[in-house]
Amino acid sequence: xxxxxxxxxxxxxxxxxxxxxxxxxxxxxxxxxxxxxxxxxxxxxxxxxxxxxxxxxxxxxxxxxxxxxxxxxxxxxxxxxxxxxxxxxxxxxxxxxxxxxxxxxxxxxxxxxxxxxxxxxxxxxxxxxxxxxxxxxxxxxxxxxxxxxxxxxxxxxxxxxxxxxxxxxxxxxxxxxxxxxxxxxxxxxxxxxxxxxxxxxxxxxxxxxxxxxxxxxxxxxxxxxxxxxxxxxxxxxxxxxxxxxxxxxxxxxxxxxxxxxxxxxxxxxxxxxxxxxxxxxxxxxxxxxxxxxxxxxxxxxxxxxxxxxxxxxxxxxxxxxxxxxxxxxxxxxxxxxxxxxxxxxxxxxxxxxxxxxxxxxxxxxxxxxxxxxxxxxxxxxxxxxxxxxxxxxxxxxxxxxxxxxxxxxxxxxxxxxxxxxxxxxxxxxxxxxxxxxxxxxxxxxxxxxxxxx
Amino acid sequence: xxxxxxxxxxxxxxxxxxxxxxxxxxxxxxxxxxxxxxxxxxxxxxxxxxxxxxxxxxxxxxxxxxxxxxxxxxxxxxxxxxxxxxxxxxxxxxxxxxxxxxxxxxx
Numbered sequence: 001x002x003x004x005x006x007x008x009x010x011x012x013x014x015x016x017x018x019x020x021x022x023x024x025x026x027x028x029x030x031x032x033x034x035x036x037x038x039x040x041x042x043x044x045x046x047x048x049x050x051x052x053x054x055x056x057x058x059x060x061x062x063x064x065x066x067x068x069x070x071x072x073x074x075x076x077x078x079x080x081x082x083x084x085x086x087x088x089x090x091x092x093x094x095x096x097x098x099x100x101x102x103x104x105x106x107x108x109x110x111x112x113x114x115x116x117x118x119x120x121x122x123x124x125x126x127x128x129x130x131x132x133x134x135x136x137x138x139x140x141x142x143x144x145x146x147x148x149x150x151x152x153x154x155x156x157x158x159x160x161x162x163x164x165x166x167x168x169x170x171x172x173x174x175x176x177x178x179x180x181x182x183x184x185x186x187x188x189x190x191x192x193x194x195x196x197x198x199x200x201x202x203x204x205x206x207x208x209x210x211x212x213x214x215x216x217x218x219x220x221x222x223x224x225x226x227x228x229x230x231x232x233x234x235x236x237x238x239x240x241x242x243x244x245x246x247x248x249x250x251x252x253x254x255x256x257x258x259x260x261x262x263x264x265x266x267x268x269x270x271x272x273x274x275x276x277x278x279x280x281x282x283x284x285x286x287x288x289x290x291x292x293x294x295x296x297x298x299x300x301x302x303x304x305x306x307x308x309x310x311x312x313x314x315x316x317x318x319x320x321x322x323x324x325x326x327x328x329x330x331x332x333x334x335x336x337x338x339x340x341x342x343x344x345x346x347x348x349x350x351x352x353x354x355x356x357x358x359x360x361x362x363x364x365x366x367x368x369x370x371x372x373x374x375x376x377x378x379x380x381x382x383x384x385x386x387x388x389x390x391x392x393x394x395x396x397x398x399x400x401x402x403x404x405x406x407x408x409x410x411x412x413x414x415x416x417x418x419x420x421x422x423x424x425x426x427x428x429x430x431x432x433x434x435x436x437x438x439x440x441x442x443x444x445x446x447x448x449x450x451x452x453x
Numbered sequence: 454x455x456x457x458x459x460x461x462x463x464x465x466x467x468x469x470x471x472x473x474x475x476x477x478x479x480x481x482x483x484x485x486x487x488x489x490x491x492x493x494x495x496x497x498x499x500x501x502x503x504x505x506x507x508x509x510x511x512x513x514x515x516x517x518x519x520x521x522x523x524x525x526x527x528x529x530x531x532x533x534x535x536x537x538x539x540x541x542x543x544x545x546x547x548x549x550x551x552x553x554x555x556x557x558x559x560x
Binding site: 002003004006011065250 | 514557
């Protein structure tokens with residue numbers, strides 16, 4: 001029988017410290033839906049998704065109730081849609097996105113990921129079609145998330161793709177300008193994209209994945225921040241690292257339990273647990289507050305990168321032992337608009353784009369949910385993406401950029417996306433342009449794997 | 454603040470492998486809280502294995518461990534009944550499967 005102290009600790013984590021399972025994501029392969037006939041392909045895609053996941057939401061809700069742990073999102077990730085787009089026109093790709101959207105609505109999941117392409121070495125016909133279709137697809141659908149992998153440590157960086165994505169992001173911002181350019185919040189540009197990531201907007205069902213799979217993303221920045229606060233100010237960083245490890249272990253064990261149960265009840269193999277600290281705009285559910293509770297006056301001040309590096313490492317060390325299979329993005333997320341502490345630090349000017357870029361070298365993901373002025377030229381957007389992507393490629397890690405050029409907004413304005421996407425202050429961007437560099441196009445070769453300095 | 458927790462162990466049975474749930478009750482202390490929760494458990498066929506309760510700063514906290522193998526209603530309905538009982542009596546009552554606590558605190 002569990003000890004009373006343990007029971008009270010768990011209850012406190014759930015009810016006071018915002019502990020939750022962030023997402024239960026079902027990956028579904030769409031290979032068997034590929035067809036040269038667009039109509040039958042759309043029909044097969046719709047049927048495959050809705051039949052595979054018909055009881056996903058109900059099962060997750062059942063688990064949520066039984067264990068008393070909130071499961072915030074139930075989501076779907078599919079095979080990168082560019083693999084289905086080879087014979088489609090641009091409009092055909094938009095219709096495919098509409099089919100995914102319809103399937104997501106039918107199932108009651110809030111996001112479906114995988115409307116994306118892998119172009120780290122070059123473009124296939126399908127990838128080109130899909131990328132062209134992105135702005136309209138994101139504007140005309142509600143729940144479809146897109147991701148484009150433009151680089152990898154083994155393949156190098158596809159600069160043509162980055163140049164194109166700068167234009168696409170700007171166009172997406174324009175066509176969704178009525179809603180705070182929200183289309184861009186559903187579009188991620190990746191380096192070294194993981195194939196089993198359960199988190200949106202970057203989730204897709206990788207090419208080496210089984211027919212169906214359940215991946216679970218845990219969360220719990222509030223629990224870590226409370227543990228650090230309880231430890232007091234005299235606690236050394238070594239002791240703090242140990243404390244974070246123990247806390248991450250406990251959080252991840254719940255993720256493992258839910259993942260195992262969900263897989264068993266749905267009759268779908270359990271894939272991975274993603275050990276991520278994913279913030280929400282709710283007070284007390286912020287990664288920035290964790291850093292501040294370590295002793296930083298404000299997230300973004302000197303020392304932030306070091307504190308984040310320690311946090312990220314300790315989360316992984318604690319989590320790895322708690323789960324039988326770990327994968328996805330696994331680390332601390334720093335999405336500006338989704339984190340109350342980050343929003344405050346960005347508003348006060350303590351957190352800048354340049355500091356965020358440095359932080360992404362030591363934590364999970366990258367420049368995430370960052371609003372920039374709506375008139376930022378596409379070449380500058382591409383330049384920011386290229387910088388972020390290079391960090392991932394050279395350091396053999398996943399990095400990504402989810403930038404929102406908020407149409408009609410300037411520095412200091414707030415852009416509101418609503419719900420868990422939160423709100424973001426428009427951050428200043430350097431005005432000098434990398435246009436000539438970006439226009440060169442081509443490919444930045446893969447980095448050398450020796451002489452590591 | 455004095456972190457003194459005086460748990461009154463009223464019943465303690467031997468460790469076994471039957472399915473159990475943890476019921477937590479938090480609220481302002483009042484007469485008959487245990488009686489009400491116990492009666493609701495009995496009505497659903499939940500066998501009480503352990504009760505620990507304390508009163509801290511006028512707040513009543515009780516943790517009850519019950520066996521749920523012989524429930525005469527589905528577990529989800531049992532959870533609903535407990536939560537409804539909480540709402541009726543201005544208490545916060547949660548019933549959760551024991552596995553979440555074991556997963557988190559046992560290696």
